[in-house]
Amino acid sequence: MIHVENVTKSFSNGKGIFNVSFRVEEGDIFGFLGPNGAGKSTTIRQLMGFMKPNEGNLSISKYNCWEDAPTIQKFVGYLPGEIALIEKMKGTEFLNLLEDMRSLRGTSRKDALIDRFQFDPSIQIRKMSKGMKQKVGIVAAFMHDPSIYILDEPTSGLDPFMQREFLNLLGEERGRGKTILMSSHYFPEVERTCNRASIIKEGRIVRTDSMTDLRSLQTKKVEVTFEDEVEACSYADQFPDQVESRSYNRVIVPIKGSYDAFVTSLQNHSVTNMEMESQTLEEVFMDIYNHKNAPSDQEEEL
Numbered sequence: 001m002i003h004v005e006n007v008t009k010s011f012s013n014g015k016g017i018f019n020v021s022f023r024v025e026e027g028d029i030f031g032f033l034g035p036n037g038a039g040k041s042t043t044i045r046q047l048m049g050f051m052k053p054n055e056g057n058l059s060i061s062k063y064n065c066w067e068d069a070p071t072i073q074k075f076v077g078y079l080p081g082e083i084a085l086i087e088k089m090k091g092t093e094f095l096n097l098l099e100d101m102r103s104l105r106g107t108s109r110k111d112a113l114i115d116r117f118q119f120d121p122s123i124q125i126r127k128m129s130k131g132m133k134q135k136v137g138i139v140a141a142f143m144h145d146p147s148i149y150i151l152d153e154p155t156s157g158l159d160p161f162m163q164r165e166f167l168n169l170l171g172e173e174r175g176r177g178k179t180i181l182m183s184s185h186y187f188p189e190v191e192r193t194c195n196r197a198s199i200i201k202e203g204r205i206v207r208t209d210s211m212t213d214l215r216s217l218q219t220k221k222v223e224v225t226f227e228d229e230v231e232a233c234s235y236a237d238q239f240p241d242q243v244e245s246r247s248y249n250r251v252i253v254p255i256k257g258s259y260d261a262f263v264t265s266l267q268n269h270s271v272t273n274m275e276m277e278s279q280t281l282e283e284v285f286m287d288i289y290n291h292k293n294a295p296s297d298q299e300e301e302l
């Protein structure tokens with residue numbers, strides 16, 4: 001549905017994005033995750049046809065993002081990272097103008113969205129707070145009920161309550177079969193919302209995976225309590241590669257992926273208690289980001 005293939009866009013200062021590839025399939029909520037300056041907006045601007053790549057191809061459905069930019073800009077629900085609204089207009093005037101441009105008067109979801117995000121659109125845009133402007137941008141991106149959304153840091157400027165409301169809306173849209181690409185630098189948001197994600201660092205994709213696969217990279221630490229110290233020592237001696245540490249009758253066993261070997265290792269040992277601690281997905285992302293978990297060739301996995 002959304003294809004980014006070997007895209008390079010470099011600026012005169014040497015920054016930009018380099019050989020970026022990923023695919024968003026129909027019905028995905030796809031997270032595009034990276035810190036400030038990683039290249040998220042540069043990629044998204046090319047997807048919306050505002051910028052031409054130096055190399056590579058970007059397409060949405062059957063449309064080429066550069067050549068068919070007007071078509072793409074019409075049917076995609078786009079929320080820019082830096083919202084440039086017509087400052088002297090009132091929110092209502094701006095949204096009505098969009099409704100007219102899209103021939104939607106009376107049929108759009110505008111009023112329901114304004115109610116949902118609880119703001120007063122009758123205020124002049126230049127007098128609105130950042131969060132209010134963001135809400136106007138959200139209404140503008142969602143009101144024509146598009147089938148594809150491209151959202152650049154959509155929760156930026158929203159308070160936690162409104163962030164939750166927005167993520168609920170994304171879940172509902174996904175339930176209606178919509179395809180969503182959203183950039184974020186906030187790990188828990190992507191963990192909670194997306195089914196797949198790409199991680200971008202300094203203009204290059206570090207990894208693309210399903211959330212399920214990213215979760216399987218979580219290291220769990222199991223603290224096993226044996227009946228007595230002799231039993232714990234016997235276990236630690238038998239499985240020195242599995243045991244991270246031992247203290248009296250307890251051992252710590254880190255596990256990544258399958259539990260089979262761990263479960264088998266406990267046979268014939270007298271265990272009285274087990275407690276498990278999981279790495280958060282944010283820690284997994286940070287490991288990937290710092291290359292501890294990245295595939296050795298740094299190729300993305302599609």
Ligand SMILES: Nc1ncnc2c1ncn2[C@@H]1O[C@H](COP(=O)(O)OP(=O)(O)OP(=O)(O)O)[C@@H](O)[C@H]1O
Pocket residue numbers: 011012013015016034035036037038039040041042043081185
């Ligand atoms: N027009 C431009 N001219 C020169 N450098 C640019 C231009 N646009 C972006 N850059 C640089 O390219 C890099 C990627 O920027 P980009 O805005 O895509 O990052 P981002 O991941 O969206 O960050 P943020 O989360 O801060 O919005 C940055 O180093 C930025 O300074």
